[in-house]
Amino acid sequence: MNQLDITGRLLPDTACDEMILNNHALQFQPAIQINHTTIHCTRCASDCEKAEAQLPDETYFCYQCFNLGRLDSSMKLVHLPGINQFEVVHPVLTWKGRLTELQQKCSDEVVKAFQEHQNKLLWAVTGAGKTEISFAGIAWALAQGLRVGIASPRVDVCVELYPRYQAAFANTSMILLHGKSEEPYQYRQLTICTTHQLLRFQDAFDVLIIDEVDAFPYANNDSLQMAAKRSVKKHGSLLLMTATPSPKLRQQYQVSYLPLRFHRHLLPKIKIHFCFNWKRKIYAGKIPQKVIFKVLQKIERQQRFLLFVPRIKDLQVVDEILSKKYHGEKCWKTVYSADEARMEKVQAMRDEKVLFLITTTILERGVTFPGIDVIIFGGDERVFSVASLVQIAGRVGRKASRPTGDVDCYIGSYSSNVAEARKQIAEMNRKGKALG
Amino acid sequence: MDNCRWCGGFLNSNLKIHFILSFKPFIPKTLCDKCESLFTLPSREESCVDCGRFQASQKRCQDCEKWLNQKQQLNNQALYLYHGIIKEYLERYKFKGDYRLHSLFQTRINSLIEADELVIPIPVTKSTMKQRHFNQVTGMLGEIEFLDCLVAKPKAQAQSEKGRNERINAQQPFEINQKLVSKIKSQKVVLIDDVYTTGTTLHYAAQLLRENGVQSVRSITLAR
Numbered sequence: 001m002n003q004l005d006i007t008g009r010l011l012p013d014t015a016c017d018e019m020i021l022n023n024h025a026l027q028f029q030p031a032i033q034i035n036h037t038t039i040h041c042t043r044c045a046s047d048c049e050k051a052e053a054q055l056p057d058e059t060y061f062c063y064q065c066f067n068l069g070r071l072d073s074s075m076k077l078v079h080l081p082g083i084n085q086f087e088v089v090h091p092v093l094t095w096k097g098r099l100t101e102l103q104q105k106c107s108d109e110v111v112k113a114f115q116e117h118q119n120k121l122l123w124a125v126t127g128a129g130k131t132e133i134s135f136a137g138i139a140w141a142l143a144q145g146l147r148v149g150i151a152s153p154r155v156d157v158c159v160e161l162y163p164r165y166q167a168a169f170a171n172t173s174m175i176l177l178h179g180k181s182e183e184p185y186q187y188r189q190l191t192i193c194t195t196h197q198l199l200r201f202q203d204a205f206d207v208l209i210i211d212e213v214d215a216f217p218y219a220n221n222d223s224l225q226m227a228a229k230r231s232v233k234k235h236g237s238l239l240l241m242t243a244t245p246s247p248k249l250r251q252q253y254q255v256s257y258l259p260l261r262f263h264r265h266l267l268p269k270i271k272i273h274f275c276f277n278w279k280r281k282i283y284a285g286k287i288p289q290k291v292i293f294k295v296l297q298k299i300e301r302q303q304r305f306l307l308f309v310p311r312i313k314d315l316q317v318v319d320e321i322l323s324k325k326y327h328g329e330k331c332w333k334t335v336y337s338a339d340e341a342r343m344e345k346v347q348a349m350r351d352e353k354v355l356f357l358i359t360t361t362i363l364e365r366g367v368t369f370p371g372i373d374v375i376i377f378g379g380d381e382r383v384f385s386v387a388s389l390v391q392i393a394g395r396v397g398r399k400a401s402r403p404t405g406d407v408d409c410y411i412g413s414y415s416s417n418v419a420e421a422r423k424q425i426a427e428m429n430r431k432g433k434a435l436g
Numbered sequence: 437m438d439n440c441r442w443c444g445g446f447l448n449s450n451l452k453i454h455f456i457l458s459f460k461p462f463i464p465k466t467l468c469d470k471c472e473s474l475f476t477l478p479s480r481e482e483s484c485v486d487c488g489r490f491q492a493s494q495k496r497c498q499d500c501e502k503w504l505n506q507k508q509q510l511n512n513q514a515l516y517l518y519h520g521i522i523k524e525y526l527e528r529y530k531f532k533g534d535y536r537l538h539s540l541f542q543t544r545i546n547s548l549i550e551a552d553e554l555v556i557p558i559p560v561t562k563s564t565m566k567q568r569h570f571n572q573v574t575g576m577l578g579e580i581e582f583l584d585c586l587v588a589k590p591k592a593q594a595q596s597e598k599g600r601n602e603r604i605n606a607q608q609p610f611e612i613n614q615k616l617v618s619k620i621k622s623q624k625v626v627l628i629d630d631v632y633t634t635g636t637t638l639h640y641a642a643q644l645l646r647e648n649g650v651q652s653v654r655s656i657t658l659a660r
């Protein structure tokens with residue numbers, strides 16, 4: 001461990017070597033503040049009930065950020081203000097692709113925001129090429145010797161982004177950090193991590209990008225939003241990216257807007273099909289004939305797709321019924337958030353080892369499988385928010401060689417979420433058409 | 437408490453009418469029904485008579501035969517196998533330090549202790565205590581009364597004593613708190629530990645207690 005390992009970080013003193021702790025530039029703060037009935041955690045800014053957080057020897061621990069390693073009131077958090085000590089190797093940007101005129105405009109706006117230490121929201125429809133749009137801004141920052149972070153609430157998104165950024169910035173040192181990786185932390189010019197990992201940073205980044213900013217668990221999580229802000233240096237920039245920003249985000253930040261996909265084709269519409277009694281059926285362990293027919297048809301045509309269901313427990317029901325109805329060799333897998341084999345299964349889909357995945361909203365965004373269709377079963381369930389539905393529909397038609405595809409949504413009633421999602425897609429297509 | 441201690445899900449603790457009419461004491465729930473079923477006790481029919489190891493027969497297992505040959509028999513009862521959900525539990529409670537989970541098994545452990553037995557927990561070393569801030573064994577006991585009369589020697593000290601004292605003593609990882617030694621004389625002792633692995637720890641503790649005049653020693657562990 002050396003002092004670079006701690007610069008821009010916020011770590012418990014118990015995790016640091018004696019030698020590091022003797023550095024005079026270190027800043028210490030108590031890990032836990034003890035109040036009257038609650039304790040306040042410095043790392044995650046949460047309050048915990050004293051009665052719950054108490055250890056038998058009168059110390060207290062934070063049970064909110066417990067998964068990052070227990071912090072207790074006998075510890076201090078150690079921080080060394082961010083220093084940049086990177087060797088810049090040219091060319092910084094090794095990406096050879098070209099941006100469309102519309103992408104270029106957004107890209108220029110992002111560069112300008114970084115140069116002027118501004119925050120920004122990049123609102124680009126699914127398949128607009130957000131990642132590529134961010135390249136020029138990142139390249140500028142890296143070339144200045146600045147430190148860059150790219151964070152996403154979803155670990156799948158981080159895992160998918162990492163090789164793309166590696167290819168685009170082949171001469172830059174980078175690291176991927178998330179709860180499931182074994183790789184220890186290292187001081188790198190470019191850090192790609194889950195938003196949870198940002199809780200371990202303070203004044204680290206000159207530029208921080210948050211991809212899929214409206215996704216669970218970042219959206220509505222005060223602690224993670226605090227961590228994101230804290231991890232950016234005082235004069236740094238924060239760039240938020242998503243296809244489905246909340247109205248609140250759109251108001252809070254200066255927006256760069258891109259309503260057209262990179263291949264200039266419009267977003268696929270959500271086709272609705274009524275199955276009035278699907279809820280009763282699934283309780284009885286059945287699914288509507290129409291859905292089974294659609295699935296079998298796609299298998300028949302060898303059309304790759306994702307089948308979304310509302311709840312984890314629906315996965316098994318659908319899986320069992322399809323196993324009964326389809327007599328060929330099983331060509332699918334089920335995936336949910338806490339699934340141990342989640343990453344392997346997603347990889348199997350990517351490698352075309354399975355024809356389709358049955359999944360929950362966990363795969364609504366971030367992951368791209370070229371040329372797929374989607375089926376949404378029970379699209380009127382509340383877990384399918386407006387943003388979820390728009391994102392799910394956005395999985396389709398991502399490839400220039402197959403810019404369209406089917407989004408079939410099976411519902412019991414025409415819910416306001418489905419109506420609003422269809423309206424938003426129509427609205428973006430109207431704007432897109434005006435540009436295209 | 438309205439949340440399940442294990443999964444964090446909502447706890448439905450409404451009292452059912454037949455329960456109220458049964459006049460049984462009310463024990464507040466700490467686990468939801470789903471998690472309660474995760475922690476169902478395995479059936480105990482087929483296990484070693486001495487250490488509680490789960491095996492195909494009820495005979496004494498090989499390890500225990502060895503202990504018996506050294507004239508050191510110790511009867512141990514284990515609630516669970518050290519496996520699956522219990523391994524996960526100890527990982528979260530003991531190693532990661534989520535003390536909120538400390539008393540999940542209090543009732544189950546209590547049901548195995550006889551009224552005339554003196555409960556003695558296996559201690560942790562000072563350095564473990566400094567880092568963990570609790571002894572996982574006394575934590576598990578919850579409200580159950582116990583006598584904390586064993587002291588764990590620091591690991592390094594136990595090492596350096598080797599060669600100086602007789603071999604067995606060098607390996608003895610515990611000492612008796614001399615102030616409490618009078619309280620254990622002629623007592624029926626039940627030692628408590630979290631995991632029974634080779635039995636070494638418990639056998640050393642039992643031996644030390646016998647040397648200090650207890651009437652009998654047996655042990656209970658959460659897992660085996």
Ligand SMILES: [Zn+2]
Binds near residue numbers: 066071
């Ligand atoms: Zn915390």
Ligand SMILES: [Zn+2]
Binds near residue numbers: 441444469471
């Ligand atoms: Zn539970």
Ligand SMILES: [Zn+2]
Binds near residue numbers: 484485487489496500
């Ligand atoms: Zn045995």
